[in-house]
Amino acid sequence: MIKLALIQMTCGDDLGENYDKAVGYIRKAAGQGAHIVCTQELFKSRYFCQTEDSANFDLAEEIADGSGTVAQLSDLAAELSVVIVASLFEKRAVGLYHNTAVVLDADGSYLGKYRKMHIPDDPLYYEKFYFAPGDLGYKVFRTRYADIGVLICWDQWFPEASRLAAMGGAELILIPTAIGHSAFEDQAKAAAYRDGWQIVQRGHAVANACFLAAVNRVGFEESPESGVGIDFWGRSFVADPNGQIVEQAAGDREELLICSIDLSHVEEVRKGSSFPFRDRRVDSYSGLTKLYLD
C-alpha cells in the first residue's frame, strides 16, 4: 500500500507564490504520509498558452540535475522522503522549448525527465507555438515506491501513450494536466467532453490493468487577448486497474487529494482475468505507425 498525493491548485501571476504554494502542499502531503506527490501541468505559472506571446518563453528554465527547480525539489524530496513528479516549462536551447515533467526519487536523486509527446493546438490551447514535441519517448521511472510512467495532459487522449508506458513497466501512470472549459463551448457539449476526458483515461487503466492518476489545475484564468478564458475543471482523480475511481477531487476548488493504493492489485488483475499483454497481436499492429489507413 502506498499513499499518492495529487496537488490540484489555482495559479496566480506570481511564480514565486505558485511555487511556494505547491511546496506547502508537498509538505502537507508528506505530513499525511504520502509516498508520491504529483503536481498539475506547468504548476509554477498561469496556463500561458491561451495566447501566442514570445514574452512567455522567458518563463522557461533549463532542466538539469543539481540546478534550479530540479535542485530545489530534489532537496525537498530528500528531506521529506517522498517521490516528487513535477511539471515544468523547459528551455532546452535558445529557441527550443518543451513541456516537461521531472521525477525526483525519495532520496532526492534526479531520475530524469519526460517531454510531452502529443502537443495540442485548439482555441486557447496554443501549445504548438510554445512546445516542441517530446523526443524522449514514453519513459518509466523506477522510484522507491513505484514504477511510474509519466505522461502530460494531451497525451492522455492517446491510447498508444499509456500502452507504451505500461509496456515499459509502469504500474502507475501519472498525468499532470491543464484542461478546462472555454467560453467558446456549448454547455452540454462541454460536459460530454469533460466526461470523455475521464472515461478515456479510465479506459487506459483497464486496457493496461494499471493505476492511473490525472492531476488537473482548477479555477478560471482569463485570456490576455480576447477577454475570454479557461475555467479549469479540476476533478483530479485516481483510477484502479479495473478503471474504478478510487478518489476524485472537486471541480471548483483547490484540493490536495491523498489516496491509498495497493500496487499488488496490478499483478492480481493482470493474472486474474485481464491479460493486457499476453494476447496482443503484435504482428498486426504495424498500421499504428501510420497516421491513417487509406
Place this chain on the structure above:
Amino acid sequence: MIKLALIQMTCGDDLGENYDKAVGYIRKAAGQGAHIVCTQELFKSRYFCQTEDSANFDLAEEIADGSGTVAQLSDLAAELSVVIVASLFEKRAVGLYHNTAVVLDADGSYLGKYRKMHIPDDPLYYEKFYFAPGDLGYKVFRTRYADIGVLICWDQWFPEASRLAAMGGAELILIPTAIGHSAFEDQAKAAAYRDGWQIVQRGHAVANACFLAAVNRVGFEESPESGVGIDFWGRSFVADPNGQIVEQAAGDREELLICSIDLSHVEEVRKGSSFPFRDRRVDSYSGLTKLYLD
C-alpha cells in the same frame, strides 16, 4: 440519423431454434425501422468454448458468398433492406477454424468477413483450442448506412484493435460478444471486471471519437464438464463519440436494443475538440509492435 439494433439473447442446444429466434429479432428490428442489425457472438449455438471437445468443431460451417448461412442472411438483408452483421463459427479448412463475423449490405450483397484477431484462454473460455487467430486484419465495411468496423469480444480489451478500425475509416465499431461471470469469481471482483468491460470500450469510443456498440449474450449456460458455467451478463450498449452511453440493455434478460444514432456526430466531435488522429506521434509508436519493452 440511423437506427441500430442489437440482438441480446439466450441460446439453447437447438441450433435451428437459436437461428430462428435471431431471424425473428432481425425481422422485428426491421419492422421498427432499424438500418443495421448486429447479433451477439456465435449466436447460432451455446457458447461451446466452456470445454475443449473436438465434437464441437462440427458446429462450424464454411463461410462463402452465396452458400449456407451467408446466403440465408443475404436474402434476409435484401428482403428487409437492413445491414446484417452476424457472428459465425467458421470452418476454413479441415482442422482450421475461426471465430468470424460476416457483413451483409442492405441490398443483400456479401461485403466480406472479419476473423477475430485476439483469442482468449481463460477458465471456461478455452477459445485458443477452437479458433486460429484471425489473419485478415481490422476490416472496415462500407455499408449503405455506415462505415462499420467489426471486432469480436476479446478484441474489445485491446485499444490497438479499435484504433486500427477507426484509422481504417470506421465511424461505428460493432462488437459481437459472449462474456459473463463464472462461478470461480469473487462477487466484488466480478462486478469490477464487468464495469471495466464497459469502461474500456467507452474509452475506445472517446479515443477514436466514433460510435461503438457491444452486443453480448445473456443467460446462464452450464459447462458440460465441471457442473459450473457462465452467467452471461448481457448489458449490450451503444456509446457515442464522447463515450456517453446512448442505450444499454438489461443484464438479466433477452432484449432487442434499438437505438438511434446521428453519425454526423463523429465529424462534429473530431473537428470540435477531440482530434484523435492529427496529433498522433506515429514516429514514436514502433514499440507497439513488440510484446513488451524490456
